[in-house]
Amino acid sequence: MVSPKYHIFVCTSCRTNGVQKGFCYQKDSVKVIEKFMEEIEERDLSGECMVNNTGCFGICSRGPIAVVYPEGVWYGGLTPEAVVEIMDQHIESGEIAEKYRI
Numbered sequence: 001m002v003s004p005k006y007h008i009f010v011c012t013s014c015r016t017n018g019v020q021k022g023f024c025y026q027k028d029s030v031k032v033i034e035k036f037m038e039e040i041e042e043r044d045l046s047g048e049c050m051v052n053n054t055g056c057f058g059i060c061s062r063g064p065i066a067v068v069y070p071e072g073v074w075y076g077g078l079t080p081e082a083v084v085e086i087m088d089q090h091i092e093s094g095e096i097a098e099k100y101r102i
C-alpha cells in the first residue's frame, strides 16, 4: 500500500523520548487504536486503510483523539464503541461521524 484511501492517526500520547505519558494514553487510547486495527482487519480493509499512533495533537482534554485523512476530520472522546461507528459511517460509507467530530 503506497497511498491508502484513508489514513487514521490516533493519539497515544507518544513523546519524542519514547515515553507514553499524557491524557489520551491515560484515557485508554491504546484500546482505541487496537480497535481500529481489529476493525480494519475484520472488514478486510487493510489494502485501503492505514492506522498509525501519534503524539499529542494539543487538545488533550478532548481526547482520545483521532484524525482521519484525506478529509482531515478530527474526532474526540473516542472509545472502542466509537471506533465501530466511525468505521461504519466514515470509512465504509464516506460520511463524517458527526457525533464524535470536534
Ligand code: FES
Pocket (backbone or CB within 6 Å): 011, 012, 013, 022, 023, 024, 025, 055, 056, 057, 058, 059, 060, 061, 063, 064, 065
Ligand atoms: S495527549 Fe492526545 S491530544 Fe494531547
